[in-house]
Amino acid sequence: MTKTLTTVAFDADDTLWHTERFFRLTQAKFAELLSDFTEPAHLEKRLLAAERRNVGHYGFGTKGFVLSMIETAIEVTEERVPASVISELMACGREMLQHPIELLPHAKEVVETLSKTHRLLLITKGDLLDQERKVAQSGLGELFEWVEIVSHKTSDTYMRAFNSYADGPDRALMVGDSMKSDIVPSLSVGSWAAHVPNGPAWALEQAEAPNNNPRFVALSSLSEVLPLVEDVG
Structure with missing residues (x-):
């Protein structure tokens, strides 16, 4: 199947x-x-x-x-x-x-577990050297098949990543804390998207939750990503 x-x-x-x-x-x-x-x-x-x-x-x-x-x-x-x-x-x-990298709760467990069954991508934005340092120090870098560091996240970012390094957006799930940068643009190209907030969102990253989109899921913790992936199939 x-x-x-x-x-x-x-x-x-x-x-x-x-x-x-x-x-x-x-x-x-x-x-x-x-x-x-x-x-x-x-x-x-x-x-x-x-x-x-x-x-x-x-x-x-x-x-x-x-x-x-x-x-x-x-x-x-x-x-x-x-x-x-x-x-x-x-x-x-x-x-x-x-500053040393401090992983969020469940991050290591979730990434390690999913790396055994799924292709993993890391799609992040920010300064290239700083983001490369964080990925290297996190200890998670080698678990990702591809790491994409961009200045801004747009629909084109996700379309390119999911078509180039995955089986297309319809068979991909994006997990992130930013409604504006992680959730809305990835949903716009047809992927699944799981919002995992981590405290109050920065003002420039706020956007309305796309609650009417059937591929949008709101989670309270990274620990909920594993059962979500299992449910989606």
């Missing part, structure tokens, strides 16, 4: 390992450094606006985040930001880029 699913694709950041919480910790430090110049809520709003402007130029990831913090610091201080603050922000960025 032919299997319905032959391929399972995973997002990386905040699906298989922690990332967003380090951004939030750094943002809290950012607010502390600029506390003499503006309120945290105003600073957060200005930073988000900078990230929205800059994502097309710098892409997603730590480097773009740090540049947006520096730009925001210059703006809210009317170009009076102390050099020591800029230096600390750069140090925060270096620390984020060097």
Whole structure:
């Protein structure tokens, strides 16, 4: 009997390992450094606006985040930001880029188990060098048949990946934490998609859940991926 699913694709950041919480910790430090110049809520709003402007130029990831913090610091201080603050922000960025990988619960078990029965793909976005480091340090890299690192995830990203490295989108499942980047575009090309949230979604990654799509599944934990794959067949 032919299997319905032959391929399972995973997002990386905040699906298989922690990332967003380090951004939030750094943002809290950012607010502390600029506390003499503006309120945290105003600073957060200005930073988000900078990230929205800059994502097309710098892409997603730590480097773009740090540049947006520096730009925001210059703006809210009317170009009076102390050099020591800029230096600390750069140090925060270096620390984020060097932080050891911490796998999310069940990530290792799920990936190892599925690698024995299905073709696995890793489809992630962000800075190339940083993402390659994370994949290597995760200990999961060799379990994936193909690793795709892109600047943005679009319908074309999934169509190309599922046609090139799998048996087409209709026999693939995408697992990720971002409704906007992982779920909506993969569903649009005909694949299955499982949303596994990991805390509050970043504002630029929010999208409405496609609850009317029969191939969309909302999960509460990575542990639920294994029974889902078995149910789909």
